[in-house]
Amino acid sequence: MIDPPAHDVDAARAAALRFATLAQPDVAYTIAELPIGRVVLARTAQGLVRIAYADLNGTVDAIVEQLADRLSPRILEQPARFDDVRTELEEYFAGKRQQFSITLDWSLIRGRFGAAVLRATAAIPYGSVSTYGVVAAEAGNIAASRATGNALGNNPIPIVIPCHRVLRSGGGLGGYTGGLERKQALLELEGALSGGQLSLA
Amino acid sequence: MYSVTSDRPPFQRFLDRTRDDVWRFCVAAAGANNAEDCFQETYMAALRAYPKVRSGSNLHAWVLTIAHNKAMDIHRASARRPQTSGELPDIPVTDGHRDEDLWAQVRALPQKQSAAILLRYVADLPHKEVAAALGCSEEAARRSAFEGLQKLRTEVTR
Numbered sequence: 001m002i003d004p005p006a007h008d009v010d011a012a013r014a015a016a017l018r019f020a021t022l023a024q025p026d027v028a029y030t031i032a033e034l035p036i037g038r039v040v041l042a043r044t045a046q047g048l049v050r051i052a053y054a055d056l057n058g059t060v061d062a063i064v065e066q067l068a069d070r071l072s073p074r075i076l077e078q079p080a081r082f083d084d085v086r087t088e089l090e091e092y093f094a095g096k097r098q099q100f101s102i103t104l105d106w107s108l109i110r111g112r113f114g115a116a117v118l119r120a121t122a123a124i125p126y127g128s129v130s131t132y133g134v135v136a137a138e139a140g141n142i143a144a145s146r147a148t149g150n151a152l153g154n155n156p157i158p159i160v161i162p163c164h165r166v167l168r169s170g171g172g173l174g175g176y177t178g179g180l181e182r183k184q185a186l187l188e189l190e191g192a193l194s195g196g197q198l199s200l201a
Numbered sequence: 202m203y204s205v206t207s208d209r210p211p212f213q214r215f216l217d218r219t220r221d222d223v224w225r226f227c228v229a230a231a232g233a234n235n236a237e238d239c240f241q242e243t244y245m246a247a248l249r250a251y252p253k254v255r256s257g258s259n260l261h262a263w264v265l266t267i268a269h270n271k272a273m274d275i276h277r278a279s280a281r282r283p284q285t286s287g288e289l290p291d292i293p294v295t296d297g298h299r300d301e302d303l304w305a306q307v308r309a310l311p312q313k314q315s316a317a318i319l320l321r322y323v324a325d326l327p328h329k330e331v332a333a334a335l336g337c338s339e340e341a342a343r344r345s346a347f348e349g350l351q352k353l354r355t356e357v358t359r
Contacts, residue, residue: 015220
């Protein structure tokens with residue numbers, strides 16, 4: 001018999017890293033640490049496709065597997081491809097950016113109504129808020145408040161598509177897939193909320 | 202070791218789980234100096250073909266078969282290149298020198314024997330997968346590996 005050559009684990013890791021840096025996958029992802037927690041960012045050739053709160057979507061592995069299932073198995077970790085997104089998110093959380101200029105890929109948004117809801121949501125300006133009812137009406141179906149809630153809850157690109165700006169009609173915060181503290185933190189950052197109270201413009 | 206035969210994992214996971222074996226195979230099959238090219242070309246080809254891999258395929262055997270083909274390409278290319286004299290030897294003098302000597306001898310064997318040994322003993326594929334990679338019968342793959350080992354032994358003891 002014959003023994004295989006010695007394992008050089010470091011050389012293998014370095015070679016894999018060089019490969020991942022130069023390759024052109026269908027989906028690139030990276031992990032980012034934001035003031036409101038760890039997220040997985042993903043983008044395709046079309047644009048930013050996903051921002052997933054790591055703690056609410058299972059593990060990072062589970063998020064990557066979901067992206068592979070729903071977009072393409074040709075997915076690689078490519079931190080260097082997210083410099084622009086990181087910069088804009090940093091500026092946003094420092095209070096220095098009110099609008100994102102990153103191109104979005106809407107392919108994880110399901111259904112015509114879901115897309116209409118998130119388009120209406122994307123139009124709510126920084127620092128102001130809207131309600132489920134108003135967004136449902138703007139999306140073309142004032143009676144579809146449940147479907148509106150679902151579409152907002154399934155927002156694949158939170159923060160950038162500001163579903164945190166949609167509240168309950170009575171003035172309550174409503175829900176947030178990322179957790180209510182995050183919704184509150186984002187609204188406070190934008191000056192729409194202070195001390196848990198809505199600051200009415 | 203990655204031997205799941207059911208689903209196709211995200212490519213990054215597949216890379217993480219197979220890279221050690223593929224690197225080791227490239228070092229032995231293409232030589233230390235060509236291992237990087239062999240590795241990069243293997244995964245570039247694997248990434249291109251990945252969506253078309255039938256689910257249920259053995260991905261470990263699949264990627265090592267690609268690595269084998271890339272190592273053969275590198276051999277053919279370097280065989281066509283004229284040998285220039287006066288250059289430093291290809292083989293770096295390190296602690297792995299003797300190891301590298303051995304794999305250089307394996308690479309110098311007749312192609313079928315060399316491939317059978319590399320796929321069986323470095324890639325750790327069963328004879329059945331070796332046969333599939335070489336496009337021959339399991340018996341022929343077994344025989345090639347055996348004859349190659351015998352030849353190596355006589356060369357080593359000579």
